[in-house]
Amino acid sequence: MxxxxxxxxxxxxxxxxxxxxxxxxxxxxxxxxxxxxxxxxxxxxxxxTKDALVDGLLERFRRMAGEDARDMRTAPAGATEYYLRTSVIQQGDPLSRTAVAVLHLAQGGDPRAADAFTAATEEWRTAIEEEVGDRVLSRVVQLVGDGLWAGSSIGVAPDDLDDVVAGVAAVLAAARAPRHAGPPA
Known part of the structure; x- marks a missing residue:
């Protein structure tokens, strides 16, 4: 209990x-x-003060985001799949709720909130990069996850998440495949 x-x-x-x-x-x-x-x-x-309340929320967000990045790095399916699947907001998800609140503060012009959100997204991207081995590909994965997160934050949950995860895996595999220089001249 x-x-x-x-x-x-x-x-x-x-x-x-x-x-x-x-x-x-x-x-x-x-x-x-x-x-x-x-x-x-x-x-x-x-x-x-209200500033102390903001600081408390940002401290909570940093802790939660750090724990999430750690979980990404140790996820059995890997950081990429973890990021994509957890980007779909579940009702009552504490990290998503806190992240949206921090985004509201950042959008309202609070530089501390913008810095905290930027640091968290960079930590998540780095965890993906450690797995995929490429900064640009890790950013592409993150953008797909961000799209899933944005859509689900307004109630548009994907009904094809498994296909999206498989599609991202296929794109990553194709991007990592050796390229041939073409036929000899």
Whole structure:
């Protein structure tokens, strides 16, 4: 049996949900406290300012993204397949929910959020590159995964994910195949 989330985690969850639903302006300290079922004093005990709340969310995102990159590197099917399959957002996925919240902050002009998201995407891309052995190919894989993520974030889940994964594997194999110089002259 799992223990209930800590007050700090409930506050970060509420902040994430409000950022996604109402943007940074709607994610006020009062709204976060109310959504988390915590008094404003309780929120201020954990996060003295909205900036501290942002910092807490970014710290959570960095930790989660780092754990995800580690999982990619040790996934039995490999980093590429792991990235593609986990790019399809599952309802309630904590990393996706946190990533979308961080993106909202970045889109709102928060450079700390933009830096955190950039660092995470680079870490994921590097994990793919370690497997495929090529920077450009790792970026192509990442772009396919990003498309899957963007589509599923608005409710357009692919019904052919297995085919997409197989197609990416075929493209990678073809790109790595030795090239012939053509017929002799």
């Amino acid at each position: 799992t223990s209930p989330p800590s007050t700090r985690d409930r506050l970060l969850d509420a902040f994430s949900e409000l950022l996604v639903a109402a943007g940074s302006r709607g994610a006020t300290l009062d709204a976060v406290a109310a959504s988390a079922g915590v008094s404003k004093g309780g929120l201020l005990y954990h996060f003295g």
